[in-house]
Structure formats: C-alpha cells, structure tokens
Amino acid sequence: MDMSSREIRMPLSEVVAVLQDLNEFVVSLDRLGSRQASGTADEYTVGTFIADWDVARRVARARGIISVALDAQLSDEENAEIDALCDQGRFYGTANANSSS
Structure with missing residues (x-):
C-alpha cells in the first residue's frame, strides 16, 4: 500500500484532543529531561509524572x-499492513528496544 498519498479524515474535536495531550507530554517530558540534566529530577520524578498525569x-x-x-476508512488488508508495521516498533523491555543509557 502506498501510504504517502493517502489521507484519513478525523473529527476536528478528536484531533485537537489528541494534540493537546501530546503537546502536554512533549513539553512536560522536555522540562523533565532538562531537570534531570541539571540534577534536580531523577527517575522517580519521571515515574511520578507518568502516573499522576495518567500518561x-x-x-x-x-x-x-x-x-x-x-479502521473505518481503510480495507482489512490495509489495516493489517499498518498493524504489521506497528508491530515492528521498539517496545520497552524487549531485545529490540536497546536502552539509550
């Protein structure tokens, strides 16, 4: 499947909700990373953020x-191809997700 030219439509309210969450996570994780680099935060701080913010x-x-x-806009075969691509990702706790530390 050529995904470079495909478009998927989504309700704007749902896109905005996803973007709001992602923006909160990106900004907050960047700030946590800066705090870790300066020595004012540790792994416990990051874990607390993940738990408290229901990440x-x-x-x-x-x-x-x-x-x-x-699912609503693609065929079963196209969705299966996307699922297979997603299964190739890096997952924490697996051999293909080497730690950067």
Whole structure:
C-alpha cells in the first residue's frame, strides 16, 4: 500500500484532543529531561509524572482515536499492513528496544 498519498479524515474535536495531550507530554517530558540534566529530577520524578498525569491511559486513548479512523476508512488488508508495521516498533523491555543509557 502506498501510504504517502493517502489521507484519513478525523473529527476536528478528536484531533485537537489528541494534540493537546501530546503537546502536554512533549513539553512536560522536555522540562523533565532538562531537570534531570541539571540534577534536580531523577527517575522517580519521571515515574511520578507518568502516573499522576495518567500518561499510559491518555496515550492509549489517542491511539484508539486514530485506530478507529483507520479502521473505518481503510480495507482489512490495509489495516493489517499498518498493524504489521506497528508491530515492528521498539517496545520497552524487549531485545529490540536497546536502552539509550
């Protein structure tokens, strides 16, 4: 499947909700990284952020929003190809996700 020219439509309200979450995470993680570099934050601080801000659930919701749009607009074969590509990602705790530390 040539994905370079494909377009997927999504309700603007859902796109904005996903962007708001992602923006909060990117800015907050950047600030946490800066604090770690300066020695004013550690792994516990990052873990607290992830737990307190419900990052896992919010990112899963964003993935679900995008998945619903893909499922509704692509064929089963196209969705299977995207699923296979996603399965090739790097996942924490697996051999192909080498730590950068």
